[in-house]
Amino acid sequence: MSGKEVVKNLDKEKYEIVEIDVPNELDKLDKVDVAFLALHGRGGEDGQIQGYLETRGIKYTGCGILASAIGMDKMVFRRLMDDEGLEMANLTTKAPCVVKPVDGGSSVGVSIVKEQKDYDKAVALAKMYDEEVLVEEYLDGVEVSCGVLGNDQAIALPVIEIVPKGEFFDYEAKYTDGMSQEICPARISAEMTEDVQRLSVEVFKVIGGRGYARVDFIIHENKPYLLEINTLPGMTPNSLLPKEALAMGVSYSKLLDKLIELALE
16 A cells, blocks of 8 residues: 555656565566665564665665664564663553554554453464564553654654544554544644654664654653654555645655655765
């Protein structure tokens, strides 16, 4: 979905577009100057394809190998954020809690456990997607996300608020029309907006990000708690980052131009 949307919106007069189905058509890479990565989850967002492209000497959009690997491994990410003193939900084994695979994306295998009797079932579901499972205290609050754009001079985009129709912003809510409402700019104070934007850029810099990323938070009792970083944010019609860019007057097509410029830089 991301790939199709990118192809549809790239300026055909500016670019010669080669569509590559990974991993079946990697031989087509010989023809490209820059690879626009429209991949999510394991293999695409965790440094693997980035490493392959580096060995081929091909420039690509988004974060490098290490930043991608850190962003995908939620436990390593947590330890790094803890070292930087950034506030996250506490680890726990007691309900209410959120159970998620350590290595995964798009909320696949994630459960909110309200009662302890459902805990083992949630852990078993998460283990279907990864051997390691992360269990964090459930924090009730406003969910927001903030895109970051740039290399050395990274800037924060407007903050977007996510209001899912279901219990949380799960796979269905992320990729199905009408299953969530996204409000940009978020309905939070100017001071909170600045805090979230500052923290987003800080997280991006700590992992050594480049190009772009999206940082997710829950605002609980008037305090932003960091959830995670997405080093290859979705670029589908329902995705958050393009909506944030549009809120500051940057069209989808211009956003793609910028991401390619940053990759070439």
